[in-house]
Amino acid sequence: xxxxxxxxxxxxxxxxxxxxxxxxxRRTFSNYAMGAMAWFRQGPGLEREFVAAITWSRGIVVxxxxxxxxxxxxxxxxxxxxxxxxxxxxxxxxxxxxCATKQGPYGSGRExxxxxxxxxxxxxxxx
Numbered sequence: 001x002x003x004x005x006x007x008x009x010x011x012x013x014x015x016x017x018x019x020x021x022x023x024x025x026r027r028t029f030s031n032y033a034m035g036a037m038a039w040f041r042q043g044p045g046l047e048r049e050f051v052a053a054i055t056w057s058r059g060i061v062v063x064x065x066x067x068x069x070x071x072x073x074x075x076x077x078x079x080x081x082x083x084x085x086x087x088x089x090x091x092x093x094x095x096x097x098x099c100a101t102k103q104g105p106y107g108s109g110r111e112x113x114x115x116x117x118x119x120x121x122x123x124x125x126x127x
Contacts, residue, residue: 002116004037004082004099009121012089018123020084022099036107037082038114039073041095041123048098053107054082062107067093089125096120 008020024037038053052063052073061073072085082099100114108114 004101004116004118006097006099006118006121009097009123011124011126013126014089014091016089017087018089019086020097020121022082022118024080024082024101026080035101035103036105037075037099037101038107039084040098040100040111043095048111050109052084053109055105055107057105060107062109064109091125091127094123094125096122
């Protein structure tokens with residue numbers, strides 16, 4: 001099993017919070033210390049877009065402008081898990097959220113840079 005597995009999605013009111021988790025396998029990275037993971041999302045009728053990324057070894061993060069200041073990405077190396085804490089959620093955050101992994105020490109906002117993808121978890125923000 002090399003595909004990551006997301007969890008934590010659900011229904012929340014605008015202004016609320018959710019925390020997503022992504023469990024990765026150590027088999028995901030050929031060199032476990034030299035990898036990165038990211039969150040992408042795809043809203044209804046929209047293309048998939050980058051949300052946030054984090055490097056596994058140093059924890060360097062990068063965010064999309066639309067979520068900066070509201071979302072926080074983190075990782076727990078001991079448990080092979082990445083998180084996305086989402087605060088002050090808005091209806092436009094409604095989407096299927098995907099976790100993805102890549103080789104190499106740098107995060108990226110480009111889908112094509114990622115090797116493995118999870119099945120996604122639905123987040124719905126009501127007004």
